Amino acid sequence: MSDQTxxxxxxxxxxxxxxxxxxxxxxxxxxxxxIAENTDRIAVSTVAELSSxxxxxxxxxxxxxxxxxxxxxxxxxxxxxxxxALKWPDYATRLENLKAxxxxxxxxxxxxxxxxxxxxLENLASSIDPETLEQAxxxxxxxxxxxxxxxxxxxxxxxxxxYALEKMDIPAVFHDGVGKLNHRHTIRKGDVLIAITFAxxxxxxxxxxxxxxxxxxxxVAITDTITSPLxxxxxxxxxxxxxxxxxxxxxxxxLSLAISLAVAIGARRDQTxx
Numbered sequence: 623m624s625d626q627t628x629x630x631x632x633x634x635x636x637x638x639x640x641x642x643x644x645x646x647x648x649x650x651x652x653x654x655x656x657i658a659e660n661t662d663r664i665a666v667s668t669v670a671e672l673s674s675x676x677x678x679x680x681x682x683x684x685x686x687x688x689x690x691x692x693x694x695x696x697x698x699x700x701x702x703x704x705x706x707a708l709k710w711p712d713y714a715t716r717l718e719n720l721k722a723x724x725x726x727x728x729x730x731x732x733x734x735x736x737x738x739x740x741x742x743l744e745n746l747a748s749s750i751d752p753e754t755l756e757q758a759x760x761x762x763x764x765x766x767x768x769x770x771x772x773x774x775x776x777x778x779x780x781x782x783x784x785y786a787l788e789k790m791d792i793p794a795v796f797h798d799g800v801g802k803l804n805h806r807h808t809i810r811k812g813d814v815l816i817a818i819t820f821a822x823x824x825x826x827x828x829x830x831x832x833x834x835x836x837x838x839x840x841x842v843a844i845t846d847t848i849t850s851p852l853x854x855x856x857x858x859x860x861x862x863x864x865x866x867x868x869x870x871x872x873x874x875x876x877l878s879l880a881i882s883l884a885v886a887i888g889a890r891r892d893q894t895x896x
Contacts, residue, residue: 628691629701632661636848638690643849646689649678651849653686658847659821659863664702669695731867738865739874746862746875758842758858759883763890765814769834771797771827772818772844779844779873779880780818786884792891797830806833818844818876823851831855844879 629635636658643654656676657664664672673683684695692698762768768787772780777798784796797805809815815834819827828851831841835855843850843857846864853859862879864871 628693628697632702635690635701640848640853642689644854646686649682650686650689652676652678653683655821655847655849657686658849661702664699734867735872738867739872741865742863742872742875743878745865746879750860750862750879754858754860755883755886758860759886759890761840761858762814762816762842762883762887765812765840766793767808767810767813768792768794768887769797769809769813769815769830770794770818771815771830773799773824773826775820775871775873776818776824776827776844776876779876780816782877783816783818783880783884786881787887790884790888790891792888799826806830809834809837809839811837811839814840814842816842816844817852817857818880819850819852820846821850828852831857844876 629638639654639658643651643658646654653673653676656672660675663675667675669680669683673680676683687693687695687698690698692701770780770784770787772783780796781798784794787794795805795808813834815831817827817831823845831843831852832855834841835857841852841855841857843852843855843859844862845852845859846862848859848861850859860879860883862876864873864875
């Protein structure tokens with residue numbers, strides 16, 4: 623067991639997780655990544671359910687809890703239950719009931735995705751840090767050029783952000799990777815990069831963020847966990863997670879965050895130019 627005092631809040635837990643995640647063995651890192659992406663499930667799940675979802679043995683999950691400073695899983699779960707006591711409706715049960723009502727029915731499947739989207743949006747509203755969001759908007763509103771990258775699952779978010787900024791006459795470059803073309807040479811000193819990536823993280827997105835940081839430029843990251851590789855680049859990070867339906871995740875919360883960011887940037891630029 624670790625000789626550290628156990629975290630007493632989610633904020634303390636996240637700080638410790640970020641500090642030690644890089645030095646963890648592979649199996650414990652799997653536990654860390656899963657918990658970072660699914661903090662809302664810890665309070666309502668068993669160690670067997672969590673370890674199975676993370677792809678590890680229950681013993682590995684127990685070692686992870688101890689490394690974080692807890693006596694065991696029950697001790698860690700107690701902290702999460704106390705943290706979520708005021709916002710802990712039994713959403714997992716609702717989704718399970720929907721799935722049991724007819725997985726082959728398109729209308730039931732639609733209901734599952736609607737419910738998952740609602741949960742994701744509520745989680746975003748309750749977890750987003752207003753100060754970080756304010757800093758991101760101010761930084762982007764004063765950027766001479768905004769660069770945007772988001773590939774694979776993040777591609778629709780990045781393309782929509784680019785579209786919205788273009789419609790508001792805000793200078794932006796979309797690094798879409800089409801034709802394997804690399805537009806990193808367009809990044810100039812003072813520009814800001816919006817990097818969007820979710821586990822498993824896009825190497826191209828991480829590499830462009832590393833390049834921009836190497837030039838001394840600021841990065842605004844939209845990502846899912848505090849163990850995201852973008853954290854190492856000291857990016858201004860906006861965390862968003864999506865509740866899945868089976869193995870599929872929609873982008874309800876992420877797209878809402880993106881359009882909110884775009885509109886806020888446009889409004890802030892209008893204020894600064896008047």
